[in-house]
Amino acid sequence: MKSENFLLKFFLVAYLVVFFGYLLGPLLVMSVTAFNSPSFPKLTPWECLTFEWFDVLAQDERIITGLKNSLIVGFGTVILSVVMGLAGALMLTQIWPKMRATYYTIVIAPILIPGVVLGISTLVFWDRVSVMLGFGSGSFFQNGIFLTILGQSTFIASYCMLVFVARLQRFDTGLTEAALDLGASNAQAFRKILLPFMKPAIASAAVLAFLASFENYNTTTFTFGKFPTLTIELAQKVRYGIDPSISALAFIIICLTVIGALAHEVYRRRQQLALNNGAPLSAVTGSFQLPKFLRGNPAAIVLVLISLGGFTTIWFSQVYSPKECILDVREQKRILQDLRIQDIKRKRLEQQKATQGTQSTAPANSSTLPQSPNKGAFGGVFAPDNLNKETGKKAVPQSPGKGAFGGVFAPGNLDKTGPQDKKSD
Amino acid sequence: MSKGVGVDLEDVCIRFGDFVAVREANVSIKGGEFFSFLGPSGCGKTTILRAVSGFLEPSEGRVMIGGKDMAGFGPNKRPTALIFQNLALFPLMKVWENITFSLEVQGVGKAARRKRADELLEMIALTGQGDKLPSELSGGQKQRVAIARALCAEPDVLLLDEPLSALDLKLRQHMRTELREIQKRVGITFIYITHDQGEALTMSDNVAVMRAGIVDQISDGHSIYNDPATPFVASFVGENNVFRGKVKSINGDHAVIDTNRSGDLVARIATSAKGSLNIGDPAMMFLRPEACKIATDTSAAQNRLTAKVLHEEFEGQIYNVFLEGAQGKEIKMSLVNVGQERQSKHSNELTLEYNPDQAVILPAGELASE
Numbered sequence: 145m146k147s148e149n150f151l152l153k154f155f156l157v158a159y160l161v162v163f164f165g166y167l168l169g170p171l172l173v174m175s176v177t178a179f180n181s182p183s184f185p186k187l188t189p190w191e192c193l194t195f196e197w198f199d200v201l202a203q204d205e206r207i208i209t210g211l212k213n214s215l216i217v218g219f220g221t222v223i224l225s226v227v228m229g230l231a232g233a234l235m236l237t238q239i240w241p242k243m244r245a246t247y248y249t250i251v252i253a254p255i256l257i258p259g260v261v262l263g264i265s266t267l268v269f270w271d272r273v274s275v276m277l278g279f280g281s282g283s284f285f286q287n288g289i290f291l292t293i294l295g296q297s298t299f300i301a302s303y304c305m306l307v308f309v310a311r312l313q314r315f316d317t318g319l320t321e322a323a324l325d326l327g328a329s330n331a332q333a334f335r336k337i338l339l340p341f342m343k344p345a346i347a348s349a350a351v352l353a354f355l356a357s358f359e360n361y362n363t364t365t366f367t368f369g370k371f372p373t374l375t376i377e378l379a380q381k382v383r384y385g386i387d388p389s390i391s392a393l394a395f396i397i398i399c400l401t402v403i404g405a406l407a408h409e410v411y412r413r414r415q416q417l418a419l420n421n422g423a424p425l426s427a428v429t430g431s432f433q434l435p436k437f438l439r440g441n442p443a444a445i446v447l448v449l450i451s452l453g454g455f456t457t458i459w460f461s462q463v464y465s466p467k468e469c470i471l472d473v474r475e476q477k478r479i480l481q482d483l484r485i486q487d488i489k490r491k492r493l494e495q496q497k498a499t500q501g502t503q504s505t506a507p508a509n510s511s512t513l514p515q516s517p518n519k520g521a522f523g524g525v526f527a528p529d530n531l532n533k534e535t536g537k538k539a540v541p542q543s544p545g546k547g548a549f550g551g552v553f554a555p556g557n558l559d560k561t562g563p564q565d566k567k568s569d
Numbered sequence: 570m571s572k573g574v575g576v577d578l579e580d581v582c583i584r585f586g587d588f589v590a591v592r593e594a595n596v597s598i599k600g601g602e603f604f605s606f607l608g609p610s611g612c613g614k615t616t617i618l619r620a621v622s623g624f625l626e627p628s629e630g631r632v633m634i635g636g637k638d639m640a641g642f643g644p645n646k647r648p649t650a651l652i653f654q655n656l657a658l659f660p661l662m663k664v665w666e667n668i669t670f671s672l673e674v675q676g677v678g679k680a681a682r683r684k685r686a687d688e689l690l691e692m693i694a695l696t697g698q699g700d701k702l703p704s705e706l707s708g709g710q711k712q713r714v715a716i717a718r719a720l721c722a723e724p725d726v727l728l729l730d731e732p733l734s735a736l737d738l739k740l741r742q743h744m745r746t747e748l749r750e751i752q753k754r755v756g757i758t759f760i761y762i763t764h765d766q767g768e769a770l771t772m773s774d775n776v777a778v779m780r781a782g783i784v785d786q787i788s789d790g791h792s793i794y795n796d797p798a799t800p801f802v803a804s805f806v807g808e809n810n811v812f813r814g815k816v817k818s819i820n821g822d823h824a825v826i827d828t829n830r831s832g833d834l835v836a837r838i839a840t841s842a843k844g845s846l847n848i849g850d851p852a853m854m855f856l857r858p859e860a861c862k863i864a865t866d867t868s869a870a871q872n873r874l875t876a877k878v879l880h881e882e883f884e885g886q887i888y889n890v891f892l893e894g895a896q897g898k899e900i901k902m903s904l905v906n907v908g909q910e911r912q913s914k915h916s917n918e919l920t921l922e923y924n925p926d927q928a929v930i931l932p933a934g935e936l937a938s939e
Binding site: 316318319322324325326327328329340 | 622623624643644645649650651653655657659660661670671673674675718719722
């Protein structure tokens with residue numbers, strides 16, 4: 145019984161490790177590569193701690209403009225989607241019950257339609273509109289920002305609507321009636337009763353819309369025109385090869401997400417703590433207060449630690465310079481290479497000695513064979529004697545006919561410091 | 570605060586598709602009156618209330634408030650305030666903001682609103698609780714806040730839709746008195762909707778009893794209880810033992826009906842049935858449990874019944890004795906607890922007796938379903 149329990153626990157832990165590894169592993173690896181010095185994002189070998197990729201990122205014009213465009217598009221999409229989503233959700237509660245299912249299907253359809261289709265249709269539709277209204281090319285209707293916002297909003301508004309519908313289901317329409325009964329106009333009842341009730345849903349819908357817009361690629365790829373967003377820029381960049389500045393960007397985004405999530409959790413836990421301690425609800429919903437909430441609030445502690453860590457890192461990056469380390473690594477690499485080459489040389493030497501020892505009667509190739517100019521495309525590099533630099537050097541004349549590669553593949557050429565080495569040998 | 574504005578419903582019909590919720594209601598409510606609509610759930614009383622407050626337009630007929638036809642006036646244009654069944658306090662607003670919402674929508678400044686809120690909070694004995702949220706108040710306190718919120722709008726007519734139904738018994742009884750006192754103090758017309766006859770009878774000047782969209786009787790509580798106009802009213806308001814039969818003889822105010830099982834019984838003819846009741850008509854006699862007494866004289870008479878005790882319930886101030894009359898006829902009798910010997914011995918044969926003036930005879934008709 146006990147061992148069974150232990151097994152179960154073991155598998156549970158193993159499962160959790162695998163699960164979280166699968167979820168978070170790529171993010172972790174990506175984040176770490178942002179601080180490694182090689183110019184291709186690599187985790188191993190770890191060379192030097194560097195912050196240079198953040199510099200590279202900050203100086204990358206295309207990424208920065210892409211980010212700017214993404215923010216503009218995101219902002220526009222949030223406004224348009226939240227408004228349309230709220231309108232759609234309210235409509236759902238007002239429409240005749242018989243129509244409700246049909247209406248719901250229609251407004252939810254954009255979520256099910258592939259983003260590519262939405263992108264193309266947005267492009268085509270507004271182009272037609274532009275032509276019908278008699279505008280030339282480059283009109284407002286063909287502006288990339290305008291099209292991207294509209295294209296993304298077509299389906300993001302549906303997501304927002306789902307959020308609003310969920311909240312509206314808990315709304316007591318009696319409250320609106322009560323407001324009307326007390327003399328409020330319809331607009332006042334909406335503004336003073338329904339809107340405050342919807343506020344949390346509006347906030348979450350806005351976050352959702354922004355994130356969906358920020359990461360959207362397949363709709364945007366048809367509509368961006370002259371205003372590529374960050375995702376478009378990244379995709380284009382990857383085509384020409386990436387460097388760790390993308391990791392740096394990913395790291396920044398991950399950090400912002402984690403800090404945002406923690407801050408939200410802190411706020412939530414603080415409220416709960418206060419409620420558990422018997423504070424009145426009206427006192428809890430007030431503004432943010434710092435000192436007391438740390439007590440018994442793990443999320444707050446983690447947030448504070450992370451912020452401290454962040455500040456320390458920024459300070460450290462100002463002070464720390466990886467140049468020395470990078471030079472060091474370069475030097476080490478060079479030495480390593482040298483060692484390897486010498487190793488190879490030594491082996492060959494030994495090999496040759498061994499062959500010469502056993503075939504002493506055989507004529508020495510190098511001295512007897514005439515170095516004819518037509519010995520082939522590879523300039524005789526494959527001749528066994530050529531492998532031995534010392535003998536090769538003496539025997540092989542630098543004839544013009546030794547081949548297309550001009551002898552670059554001759555093993556002796558690999559070693560730049562060859563002549564000195566030979567002397568020392 | 571304009572006092573004493575009357576409300577008149579003239580031939581009001583309200584239909585939802587094929588369903589008739591209210592049928593030709595003619596109700597006249599005098600200004601400054603505490604008027605109740607009493608009926609089982611689904612009888613159309615809330616529909617009437619919504620028609621008065623303006624959330625519904627009657628399909629036919631007119632709703633008049635203070636002699637003015639209210640057709641075309643929305644709820645925010647009528648001099649009425651409604652207290653909802655679930656109170657509908659605004660959960661995100663503080664108590665004082667809730668109370669003064671009607672002033673806020675009129676654009677009254679914050680300081681003035683706060684002052685008015687404090688006055689009203691004092692009136693409802695919640696001084697100093699203005700900065701709480703409604704969810705922090707108890708049921709009774711919420712109730713009072715809802716009343717203060719409605720009164721803050723200075724309505725001519727206050728409409729209450731079963732506002733006490735969510736409260737526990739003690740609080741309900743307390744709020745009854747309190748509501749009545751508030752009504753007397755402010756002097757405006759109260760229209761009260763309830764399915765609880767106790768509430769209707771204790772608080773109201775007049776009560777309208779409704780059955781399936783029809784107003785059966787409008788009268789003061791005393792008459793509703795003692796002189797019901799229809800079998801429905803008789804069986805819905807209070808408890809009654811029903812004896813079915815045929816009218817055997819009529820003698821002035823009294824009649825004798827021939828019940829199959831319990832023999833001939835005599836009772837007073839209800840005011841509404843006077844003159845219309847003929848010999849041979851199917852009729853019903855209603856005998857209140859508290860009108861039954863244990864007879865000392867056991868000889869047969871037209872106001873006596875014999876029955877066996879089945880069981881007994883003790884409620885505190887009264888005993889309910891359940892009896893079985895001739896051929897299994899169930900009879901309930903209530904005895905005031907004055908420390909007498911209890912009747913709970915099973916199969917104890919008793920002779921019951923009643924004062925014929927305390928029982929009523931009505932033409933046979935629909936009863937309230939239990």
